[in-house]
Amino acid sequence: xxxxxxxxxxxxxxxxxxxxxxxxxxxxxxxxxxxxxxxxxxxxxxxxxxxxxxxxxxxxxxxxxxxxxxxxxxxxxxxxxxxxxxxxxxxxxxxxxxxxxxxxxxxxxxxxxxxxxxxxxxxxxxxxxxxxxxxxxxxxxxxxxxxxxxxxxxxxxxxxxxxxxxxxxxxxxxxxxxxxxxxxxxxxxxxxxxxxxxxxxxxxxxxxxxxxxxxxxxxxxxxxxxxxxxxxxxxxxxxxxxxxxxxxxxxxxxxxxxxxxxxxxxxxxxxxx
Amino acid sequence: xxxxxxxxxxxxxxxxxxxxxxxxxxxxxxxxxxxxxxxxxxxxxxxxxxxxxxxxxxxxxxxxxxxxxxxxxxxxxxxxxxxxxxxxxxxxxxxxxxxxxxxxxxxxxxxxxxxxxxxxxxxxxxxxxxxxxxxxxxxxxxxxxxxxxxxxxxxxxxxxxxxxxxxxxxxxxxxxxxxxxxxxxxxxxxxxxxxxxxxxxxxxxxxxxxxxxxxxxxxxxxxxxxxxxxxxxxxxxxxxxxxxxxxxxxxxxxxxxxxxxxxxxxxxxxxxxxxxxxxxxxxxxxxxxxxxxxxxxxxxxxxxxx
Numbered sequence: 001x002x003x004x005x006x007x008x009x010x011x012x013x014x015x016x017x018x019x020x021x022x023x024x025x026x027x028x029x030x031x032x033x034x035x036x037x038x039x040x041x042x043x044x045x046x047x048x049x050x051x052x053x054x055x056x057x058x059x060x061x062x063x064x065x066x067x068x069x070x071x072x073x074x075x076x077x078x079x080x081x082x083x084x085x086x087x088x089x090x091x092x093x094x095x096x097x098x099x100x101x102x103x104x105x106x107x108x109x110x111x112x113x114x115x116x117x118x119x120x121x122x123x124x125x126x127x128x129x130x131x132x133x134x135x136x137x138x139x140x141x142x143x144x145x146x147x148x149x150x151x152x153x154x155x156x157x158x159x160x161x162x163x164x165x166x167x168x169x170x171x172x173x174x175x176x177x178x179x180x181x182x183x184x185x186x187x188x189x190x191x192x193x194x195x196x197x198x199x200x201x202x203x204x205x206x207x208x209x210x211x212x213x214x215x216x217x218x219x220x221x222x223x224x225x226x227x228x229x230x231x232x233x234x235x236x237x238x239x240x241x242x243x244x245x246x247x248x249x250x251x252x253x254x255x256x257x258x259x260x261x262x263x264x265x266x267x268x269x270x271x272x273x
Numbered sequence: 274x275x276x277x278x279x280x281x282x283x284x285x286x287x288x289x290x291x292x293x294x295x296x297x298x299x300x301x302x303x304x305x306x307x308x309x310x311x312x313x314x315x316x317x318x319x320x321x322x323x324x325x326x327x328x329x330x331x332x333x334x335x336x337x338x339x340x341x342x343x344x345x346x347x348x349x350x351x352x353x354x355x356x357x358x359x360x361x362x363x364x365x366x367x368x369x370x371x372x373x374x375x376x377x378x379x380x381x382x383x384x385x386x387x388x389x390x391x392x393x394x395x396x397x398x399x400x401x402x403x404x405x406x407x408x409x410x411x412x413x414x415x416x417x418x419x420x421x422x423x424x425x426x427x428x429x430x431x432x433x434x435x436x437x438x439x440x441x442x443x444x445x446x447x448x449x450x451x452x453x454x455x456x457x458x459x460x461x462x463x464x465x466x467x468x469x470x471x472x473x474x475x476x477x478x479x480x481x482x483x484x485x486x487x488x489x490x491x492x493x494x495x496x497x498x499x500x501x502x503x504x505x506x507x508x509x510x511x512x513x514x515x516x517x518x519x520x521x522x523x524x525x526x527x528x529x530x531x532x533x534x535x536x537x538x539x540x541x542x543x544x545x546x547x548x549x550x551x552x553x554x555x556x557x558x559x560x561x562x563x564x565x566x567x568x569x570x571x572x573x574x575x576x577x578x579x
Contacts, residue, residue: 009385013397016382020404020458023415026425030418037423083293093290102297108508108564110516112533113553116540117304120550124307140300143293201408204518208540218410225414225523237411244406252399 024241031234048235058236061220065200068131068216072138073196079139080146080195081188087147088154106144114141115208122209129211137209138199145198146191153187183262186255193251197244305557312550313343323547347551357535357552361559364532367446367521368514371453375461375510376503378454383465383502384495387472398466401459413452413523420448420524444526452520457513461506468502469495501574508567512560532556 031049035042052058083103086093093099106114118137122129161183165175181188203218210216217236224233314323351357386397404412419425420443427439442448472495480490496503518533525531532552540549 006388008381009388011385012381013385013389016378016385016458016462017400019378019455020401023412023419023455024404024407026419027411027415040423079293079296082289083297086290086293090290095294098302099290099294099297102301103293106301108512108560110513110518110533110556110560112516112518112536113308113557116536116549116553117308118300120307120311120546121300121304136300140296143296147293197406201410203410218408221408221410221414222519225410225417233414237408237414240411241407244408245403248403248406 027234028238028241031231031238033231033234036231048231049239051232052235052239055232057215058217058220058232061215061217062236064131064214065217068135068138068206068214069196069199072135072142072199073192075135076139076142076195077146077188077192080143080191081150081184083143083147084150084154088151088157103144103147106141107148109141111202111204112208115205118205119208129209130214133209133211134206134214134216137205138195138202141202141205142195142198145194146188149191149194150184150187153184157183186258189251189255193247200240200244308550308553310343311547312347312554313345314547314550315342315344315346316545316547347548348555350548351551351555356530357532360530360532360535361555363530364515364517365559367449367453367531368511368517371450371457371514372507372511374450374454375457376507379458379461379465379506380503382458383462383469386462386466387469394470398463401462401466405459409456410519412456413520416448416452416455416524417443420451443524446525446529448524448526449521449529449531452524453510453514453517456520457510460509460513464505464509465499465502468499468505472498504567504570508563512563515560516556 030041032044032046033041034045034047083099087100087103090096115137118133118140119129122133127133157180162175162179165179166172170178201218202216203222206216207219207222210219217240221233221236224230311323316323382401386394386401389397417424421427422439422441422443424443426442427436430436431439442451476494476498477490480494481487485493516533517531518537521529521531521534522537525534536549536552536556539545539552
């Protein structure tokens with residue numbers, strides 16, 4: 001049959017990717033625009049980057065976002081991994097259906113509902129809103145994404161490896177850290193990355209659950225955009241895009257290398273007499 | 274009591290379940306019960322701005338007394354005011370139409386990816402995922418610069434001589450459609466690609482060997498086999514699109530009615546917490562139906578696979 005991809009396939013993939021990337025590319029280019037108007041090109045300039053670096057509110061918001069992201073992604077990864085282990089490893093336990101329902105439901109829940117309900121909870125128990133409430137909210141929705149990612153890895157896990165360790169006298173706790181954890185680590189890293197970006201990205205849930213002194217970067221950008229488009233936002237966006245792209249590429253290279261090494265180790269183990 | 278040697282095992286095992294379980298009960302389920310309760314309350318000029326507030330320390334009698342103050346008034350109001358009904362309907366319409374357009378655009382992309390040389394595929398998948406990792410808000414924001422009256426699209430169209438005066442796209446429903454289609458395209462492409470990629474190509478060869486023309490092969494062989502991906506993609510786009518807030522708020526205009534935006538306005542502008550809660554409860558009920566259908570479909574799919 002066909003040797004290479006057909007013309008139709010090449011065209012549809014190219015157009016599709018152009019559609020996905022054109023807005024992002026334009027945004028990056030216009031972050032270097034000297035003029036204030038976002039659509040009229042007035043020559044190259046880095047003045048919006050300078051303006052961004054002098055905008056204290058923006059920098060404070062970025063710092064809050066980073067702290068919330070690091071903390072909530074880490075907690076969500078621990079809880080999400082536990083949830084995945086509970087779903088894959090613990091056959092039956094009381095309220096299992098409810099538990100798995102609660103793990104999957106936030107994946108499809110509109111953000112406005114999640115945000116509203118968490119806010120009403122914090123108000124009902126009289127909990128001061130701010131950094132901690134945003135972090136709790138982010139842990140809650142991102143732990144579910146971590147659970148799904150880790151779960152997919154656990155399902156394909158060869159349990160005989162754990163059983164072998166236990167048969168050789170390794171206590172369960174140690175077995176988990178020496179055998180299970182290294183094998184599911186790529187999924188855990190991927191889960192953490194996902195939780196971190198979800199937290200950096202979130203506007204709606206943070207807007208509902210935040211309080212004084214805990215304005216996140218998306219909230220700052222959102223209020224700036226409502227007041228009118230400024231090239232400064234393009235500069236902030238470009239910095240964010242660069243950081244995230246760099247992070248994702250690094251992470252994928254690391255996981256790829258780990259995967260190759262793991263396969264190599266497995267082949268050697270299989271070939272061993 | 275269990276034997277001492279087994280004790281730590283049981284403890285760590287139940288801890289694995291308990292920690293995430295309790296967290297989700299406290300921060301996922303409990304909030305919904307509170308939303309449900311507040312949706313049955315009345316607005317009040319107080320903090321918190323609703324009545325009754327439950328005070329468990331006042332004793333069980335007072336608690337039962339305050340239960341009697343709950344009413345369905347907010348729901349009656351939602352049903353009587355056409356704004357809310359229109360919001361729900363137009364959210365559903367915008368989500369449905371967008372899902373269909375995303376399917377039309379996403380299918381050829383996923384198909385092309387699945388038919389590309391094996392060595393390219395991981396990179397292509399990576400390129401579809403990458404926009405996910407750049408802020409959703411920023412990607413929607415980028416469209417403001419493209420769609421506005423003096424924006425890049427109008428500049429481009431008048432430069433090639435297609436239009437004389439700039440088109441008004443921003444602040445209309447068309448801009449909302451463009452925004453949703455753009456933002457949710459990867460959600461459609463990925464499951465479609467997963468379904469198309471694992472398809473056995475010898476089936477296509479068999480069909481063409483037997484004289485089936487390409488377009489017919491597509492409708493008779495390829496499309497039915499990719500149906501699980503189509504269904505998964507449609508749900509992944511449709512469900513979040515119904516409750517979308519950022520896209521209608523930034524790209525849409527005053528004519529754009531979407532329930533996520535209405536809820537937001539009810540909560541932040543009108544500060545009517547009980548009414549916002551009942552809007553949320555109804556939205557949840559609307560979404561539960563497709564989710565249940567989706568789960569049933571998935572379960573049947575899994576049973577067929579095993």
